[in-house]
Amino acid sequence: MLNSVTNGRPNTAMAAFSGRLPKSDIEAVVDYVRVVLMLPATSGISGTKAHGGQGSQASEGMTLPFANGLTGDPVRGQKFYMANCATCHGIKGDGKGPRAYFINPKPRNFIDKNFRFAFNRPAIYTAVYDGRLGAEMPAWSKVLTDQEIADVSEFVFRRFVQGKPAAK
DSSP states (O other), X not given: OHHHHHHOOTTSSOXXXXXXXXXXXXXXXXXXXXXXXXXXXXXXXXXXOTTTOSOOHHHHTTTOOOGGGOOOOHHHHHHHIIIIIHHHHOTTSSSOOTTGGGOXXXXXXXXXXXXXXXXXXXXXXXXXXXXXXXXXXXXXXXXXXXHHHHHHHHHHIIIIISOOOOOO
């Protein structure tokens, strides 16, 4: 989040504030957003804070499992992803699917280093489950089972976060 507020997000409406706000103000804004607006949704997912948080996901959260004892099947997840998600997020996960041209804000780019650093299994699962307010990302929990969400989340995690192909 600090990087996004400081440098902006390419291909989105998120502007860079590094030339407008001092570093201390950017950190305060990120802390405010995380504590006041996001804490209930992210508690236990990332454990990050701008000021001395519990550590980064990159170092301690990438091995976290799904909640409720779910284990995702990346092969089943790949089939669902290619049939439903690739139209926006792209086959390569680069956010450049055939529908991406018409979508604003742009679909998430899974191969972006910031995504790969920040999203672990539980975070991906939550994003798929709840969707994204103000974007075309639907809340898949309305049509999929928890297991199906775990399957597609595992595929996204392995293929794009870890860079591993799904087993056949």
